[in-house]
Amino acid sequence: MTTALEVAAKLLVVLLVFLTVPLLVGQMEHKAMAHMQGRLGPMYAGGFHGWAQLVADGVKFAQKESVVPKAADRRVFELAPFVALLPYLIVLIVIPVGPGQVASSLDIGIFFALAVVSVGIIGVLMAGWSSANKYALIGGVRAAAQLMAYELPLVLAAASAAMAAGTLSLSGIATAWSWWWLPWQGVAAVVFFVAGMAELRRPPFDMPYADSEIIFGPLTEYTGLRFALFLLSEYVGIVVLAALTTVLFLGGWRGPFLDHQLGWLWTLIKVLGLSFLVIWARVAYPRLREDQLQKLAWTVLVPLSLLQVVVTAVVRVATA
């Protein structure tokens, strides 16, 4: 009985994080991006510097009509946003925020996380295919191609961290972390973060959406709440990527002091910091062309991550 209650409480916390932190990141994107471009961003919603802008957006999306194109594959079309969103919610379950503070501690946590995150792309592909729209289809196929290219460096970089820690458990990796991982696993961290950004299809890797050439890619035909779910999945994706990078390469809950009591705070600070990096990259860099995108993955990130795996292995064997 207590375990059932415990599980329910943990899931509630996960759901709460799932609902609040992405909004925090979304608001940060609104304001940080605006100021980076010399603007103010939202200023009215909620009264103080537009803090309630995303709430207002949500209300607006909920009011809008949900249109399904006549030629669309209705069932798939309506299902796609949930397929895109739910994997990120599930991944949050296995991410530790403090020592022992994890909704479900899996021994193969990193394997589970990477496998589930990759499911999200199915939602995008479903949306692209079922929309009966050539722009949506091109966008969906581009998204699939992007996933294929960037999944490899992502997994290799994560494998490097797992090798360094000698475990597949996310909590285990965070426990094994120490400061000299920063130079040792630095390349893997950068590769993981960049490849993760590309998997999220965030600018500058937003070829699948590329609004100036293919309207909005897979999301072209979506309106109202379903569109909002896709947007939400993008922000939850940022949080998941930042959290995974934090746990794998930045020591998770490790902080300057009180790791056990304030672990969740250090995790949150790192996650928000990395989310800021994602936003910063979006503002600073123009969109990559499709061939440049593939080139970056296959000629830069894959060799770098392979090299990192070799370095990790050599150091592990030498120090063992």
Next chain:
Amino acid sequence: MSGVPGSGLARGLAVTLRTMSRPSITRQYPDVKPDLPPRSRGVIALFEENCTVCMLCARECPDWCIYIESHKEVVPAKEPGARERTRNMLDRFAIDFALCMYCGICIEVCPFDALFWTPEFEYAEYDVGDLTHEKDRLRDWMWTVPAPPAVDPAAEQPKELLAAEKALDKAATARAAASTSTSAEVAAPDDPTMPSSAEPASEQAAESDSASAPEDGGPA
């Protein structure tokens, strides 16, 4: 492009971060009014009293957006036996700001200084027909016309001011003459400033005050 790989990427990040650290110069318009240059072309005001219905503005307007209607009134002769005069009376003066292109030609061309620019710009309407401002509304805009720019330090006063001063002087002289004529015996011989102050005005005052002038000068 310097030789270090990735330096361009770093510079991109630096530029955006620097922009973010600087305060934005955005003015929150409806809350904060903009600082407009003093001679901004916001809306055109009509100084109705100066208008003589000469129609020059309406004819010069490239958009034909000025509507003027008038009639003539007969002014009875001032003196018996003189001819009756007619005067133009302004019935309607309207500017359609939906058509106006704010070229300002009407203001330039007006020979009687009846049209002015004002910097007011908040007169948007829900109905395009309401953008036609009639005489009263155009007259109301006059209250928002800024004061004319100051003349150069050594320059002579504007003609309008000179004319107004002359008129004031004339009135003052007339009043002084009127008061001296009633108490001329007491004031005139004892007051040495009186002739000198009356001197400049006496040229214009000569004809109208011809009755009082000899009295004024007589005792002196």
